[in-house]
Amino acid sequence: MIKNIFRKGREQSxxxxxxxxxxxxxxxxxxxxxxxEIHIFKKILEKQGYQILVAKDGQEGxxxxxxxxxxxxxxxxxxxxxxxxxxxxxxxxxxxxxNIPVIMVTTKGQQTDKNWGMRQGATExxxxxxxxxxxxxxxxxxxxx
Numbered sequence: 001m002i003k004n005i006f007r008k009g010r011e012q013s014x015x016x017x018x019x020x021x022x023x024x025x026x027x028x029x030x031x032x033x034x035x036x037e038i039h040i041f042k043k044i045l046e047k048q049g050y051q052i053l054v055a056k057d058g059q060e061g062x063x064x065x066x067x068x069x070x071x072x073x074x075x076x077x078x079x080x081x082x083x084x085x086x087x088x089x090x091x092x093x094x095x096x097x098x099n100i101p102v103i104m105v106t107t108k109g110q111q112t113d114k115n116w117g118m119r120q121g122a123t124e125x126x127x128x129x130x131x132x133x134x135x136x137x138x139x140x141x142x143x144x145x
Contacts, residue, residue, distance in 0.1 A: 025049060025050075025051060026050055026051070026071040026072065026139075026143045027050070027051045027052075027053060027068065027070040027071050027072075028041075028045055028050045028051070028052055028053070028070060028071065028072050028073075028074060028139065029053040029054075029055060029061065029064055029065055029068065029070035029072070029073045029074070030042070030045075030052060030053070030054050030055070030074045031054075031055045031056075031057075031058065031060070031061030031064075031073060031074065031075045031076060031079070031084070031087065032056070032074070032076040032079070032105075033056050033057055033076065033078075033079040033080060034076070037076070038054055038056075041074060042054075044132045044135070044136070045136075045139075048136060050139075053068055053070055056079075057079045057080045057081040057082065058075075058079050058080075058081055058082025058083055058084060058086055058087030059081040059082045059087070060081070061073070061075065061082075061087050061091075062082065062087050062090050062091060062097075065091055065097050065100060066094065066096055066097055069096065069097070069100070070100060071100070071143050072100065072101045072102075072103065072139055072142055072143055073091070073100055073101070073102045073103070074103050074105050074135075074139075075087060075088055075102050075103065075104050075105070075106075075122070076104075076105060076106055077104060077106035077107075077108045077113070077117070078106065078107070078108065084104055084106065084117070085116060085117060085120045086120075088102050088104070088117070088120040088121050088122055089120040089121060091121065092120065092121030098121075101123040101124075101142040101143075101145075102121060102122045102123055102124075103122070103123060103124040103125075103126060103135075103138055103139070103142070104117045104122045104124070104125045104126065105126045105128060105130060105135070106125075106126075106127065106128060107127065107128045108127070109127035109128075113125075114127075123142060124138050124142070126138065
């Protein structure tokens with residue numbers, strides 16, 4: 001059984017709920033150690049015209065972000081090498097990546113986790129399952145800001 005990180009019944013309404021941004025060629029870095037979740041993110045984001053970069057752990061995410069300077073980062077928390085909190089802190093402490101918005105998208109939904117993620121520099125903190133329209137709305141708002 002494939003675990004879907006998005007709420008059931010919402011995927012069909014994504015295109016009508018979220019207008020495609022003038023920034024639709026924006027580059028989104030997806031940092032997640034789950035191939036299934038990466039596939040789901042790619043499917044939804046590419047349908048909206050975003051270019052996708054992928055990293056499979058926190059350290060690779062930091063490295064790709066520094067090299068590619070994406071427009072926004074979707075960051076899982078529970079990953080090998082560096083977790084999402086550590087990776088976000090490193091990105092925010094580096095002059096070249098400090099201004100890139102980071103949306104944490106994770107199953108760690110306790111208030112202490114959210115608070116800690118925001119203290120590390122996350123711009124938004126979303127708890128899985130996330131509705132695709134909600135995710136796209138957050139991405140668009142941050143890119144257009």
